[in-house]
Amino acid sequence: MKTCPKCGHTQSEGNFCGKCGTAMISNTTNNEPTEAAATQPDPAQYYQQAPQPEAAPAQPNEQIEKLKSESKLFLSFLLQQVKSPSAHLQQVNSGLKNSLLSIGLYILLTALAIYSIIRSLFGAAYGIYEGPSIITIVFYLALFSLLVLAVNLTSVYVTSKLFSENQTFSEIIRKIGGYFALPIALSAVSILLALISSYTVSGIILYIGIILAFGTVPTYVMIKLLAHQTKSIDGFYAFLFYIAFTAILGFLISLLIMDSAIGELIGYMGMDF
Template sequence: MKNCFACGNVQDAGNFCAKCGGTLTEVSATNDGGAPTPSQPTGQFGQPVQPGQPAPNFQQQGPNYQQPPFGQQGQPFGQQQFQQHDQGQQYQQQQYQQQYQQYQQAGPAQPNVHVERVKDQSKMFFNFFTTYLKQPSSIFGTGERQFTNGLISIIAYALLIGLSLFIFVSTAFGGFIDTGAVFFNVFGGSAIFIIAIFAVIVLSLFIVAKGFGPDTSWKEIISLLGTLSIPSIILSILSMLLFIVKSYDFGYWMFLISLLLVISAIPLYIITRLLTMRSKSLDSFYAYLVYIVIFSVLFYVLITVVWNNTAGKFIGGYW
C-alpha cells in the first residue's frame, strides 16, 4: 500500500496520488497497535523530509509554487487525462462542423459521370432504334455518325441470338441435360459465332467497296449493317418469347428468318445500294458477284474453323 501525505489518499500502485498528484510513500508493516506505519516522507522531488519539517501540500498554490515534474504541462496524470478527453471531444466537434459546412457548401451530391453517360447513350440508342425502325433506308448518306449505335445493335443481336438458343435448349431438353452447365457453351458460343459472322460480312463489304465500289470506311459499313439489322433484332426477341412459351415451330421460323436477313439479305442490299450510288470502273453487277464470292470463301473458312474446334473435334474423338 502507498499513502499520500498531501491529502491522505491510500492506493495500491503508482508513484503519485490519483487525487491530488502528490508523492506517494510506502506504508511499512503494522506497528504494535496494528495500524500501518508509513515510511519516511519525501519532498517534492523525492528528497526525504527532515524530522519536524511538514510534508509539502500540493493543493496550496502560492506565488512561488511549482507543480511536480510529472505529466504534460506540469499537470497531474488524472487532470491531464480529463483535459485530453475534453480536447478530443472538442476536436471531433470541430471536424464534424467543418464537414457539415463543406456538405452545405457543396450542395446535393453530384451524379456519377459513367452512369450519366450510360443513361444518355441509352436515350440516344432508343431514339435511333425507333427512328430507323420506321425508315431503315434513310441511314444511307449519314456516314459514320451512327457507328456507335450500329455497333450496339450488332452486339445486342448477337446476345439475343445466344439467349434465344439457350432458352430453346433449356425448355426443350431441360429434362435431359444440365442447363446450368451448358449455359456458357450455348449462350456464349452462339453470341461469339454471330459476331464472327458480322466480322466476315464487314470484311467482305469493305474489300468490295475499296476495290470496286465507293470508298466506304469500315465504320460506315458497321453503321449501315447495324441499322438495317433492327428488324432482325425484333424477330430474335419474338423467337425468344415463343421459345419461352414452348411454341417451337413459330419460334424456329422467326429465328431462321432473322438469321437469313443478317447473313444474306441485308449485306446484299447494302452492297447493291453502294455500287448503284458510287460505282467505279467495274460494272456493279460484277462487283456484286465479287462480293458473293469473297463472302462465301470467308464464311466457309469460318464454318470450317468452328466445326473443327467444336462438333468436329467431339465426333472425331468419338469415332
Template sequence: MITCPNCHHLNDGGNFCEKCGTRLTEGEAVVAGGAPAASVETVRPNEHLEKAKNVSKLYFGYFMSLLKSPLAKGSRIGEEHFVNGLITIILYSLILPLSMYVALGEYGRYMDSAFLTIVIKPTLAMAVFVFLMSVFTFCAVKVVGVQVTFKSAVAKFGAILVPFIAVFVLGLLMSLFEIYEFVFVLGLGLFGAIFTAPAIVVMSYTRNIASKFDPLYGIILTYVASFIVFALILRGFIMNMIDSLGIFSSPF
C-alpha cells in the same frame, strides 16, 4: 449551446470559442441538447453511371429511328455511328444464342457449363462472324471503286441489322412462352440478315457509280466468303455441343 467548428468544443454562447478563439456561427448550434447538427452533404452523381444512361438514351433513339425506317435512315448513316454499329452487332449476336438457351430450359442441366456452351461461346463466335461479314461487305464496296471508310461501312452494316434484332427479340419471346415455331422466326432473323445486309450496303454505295466491276459480283463474293466462315463456325459449335453432351464418348 454552440459547437466550435475548429475544435468541436461546446460553448454556452458568445461569438468566439472559449477554448481556441475561433469565431462561432449560428449554423454550428447543437440540436436537442447535445447532438451536433448533421451536416448536409451534396450527393454527387456517379459520372460513369450518368455516361451509361446518356449512351443508352442515345442508342435507344438511334435504334427506334432505324426500326421505323431502316432503309431511309440507314442509307444516310455515316462513320459517326460506328460505335452504335458495333453495339448493334453485339446485340444481334447475343439474342440468338440466348433464345436457344431459354428454349432448352431444364435440358441444359445435362450439359457441362450450359450457359458458357450455349450462350457465351456462340455469342463470341456470332459476333466474329457478323463483323467479318461487314468486313467482306466493305471489301466488296472498295472493289467496285467507291471511296468509303471502314468505319462508315461497318456503321451502315450495323444499321441494317436493327430490324432483324427486332425479329430475334420476337423469337426470344416465343421461346419464353414455349411457342416452338420460334425456330423459324430465328431462322428468318439470321438468314434474312445474311442475305439482306451485304446487298443493301453495297447497293447504297454503288447506286450511282459507274464501274467496270459490277456490284452484283461483289455481293456474290461477300456471300461466298460469309458462308465459308459460317460453315466453319457452325461445325465448331456442333462439335462443342457434342463434347458437352458426352455423345459418342466411351462409357468405359
C-alpha cells in the same frame, strides 16, 4: 490578507502571527480554486455552441447519369431504325457506337433465344437439361457471329474497293449495324415465344432474324453502294463478284466452324451447313 487560525488576528505580511506566533493562513488560498474553476469553460456548453459542419449535398454519380443518357440515345436510335431503317445511310462517319451496340445486343439476344429453345426442348423431352451452358452458347455464338460478320465486312470492303467508292471497315460496320434493329426485335420475340413453349414459331422467327442480320442486310448494303457508283464495270457483274467472293469465304469459314466446338453447338439445334 492573512488570518491567524488560533487567535483570529489578521495581517497583510509575514508568515507567522504577530500576537501569538502561529503560522498564518492566506485568505485567497481557498478562493483561488473556486475562481479558477469559474473561469474554465463548461465542456458540455462548448460542444453545444460549437458550429456543426453542414452535410454536403449528395452528388449524382456521373457514370450512372452518363449510362442513362447513352441508354436513352441508343433506344431512340433503335426506334428510329425500326421506323426508317435506311436513314443512317445519309449520315457520314457518325453513329458507329450505336451500330456496334446493335450488333452486340443482337448477338446476346440471339444467344439467349437459342439457349431458351434448347433448354425448353431438352426439358420437354427428357425432363432434365444436360445441354451446353448459357456461357458456352454465348461464347460460341459470339465467335460464330464475328466470323460470319468478318466474311460480310471483307466481301463488302473488297467489292467496294474494286468496283465502287472506297469504304473503310468502320464505315461498313456503321452501315450494316444500322440495320440490326429489326433482327434485335425478332430475337426478343423469339425469347418470349420460347418461354411460353412455342418452340416452332420461336425457331422460325429466330431463323428469319439470322438470315436478315447476316444475309439480307450485308447484301442490301452492297447493292446500295454499287448503285451509287461503279468503276469500269457494270454493277451487275460487280454484284456477282460480291456473291462469289462471299460464297468462297463462307465455305472456308464453314469448314473451320464444323471442325471446331461451334459445330457441336450447331448440332444441338439441328442446323446443317
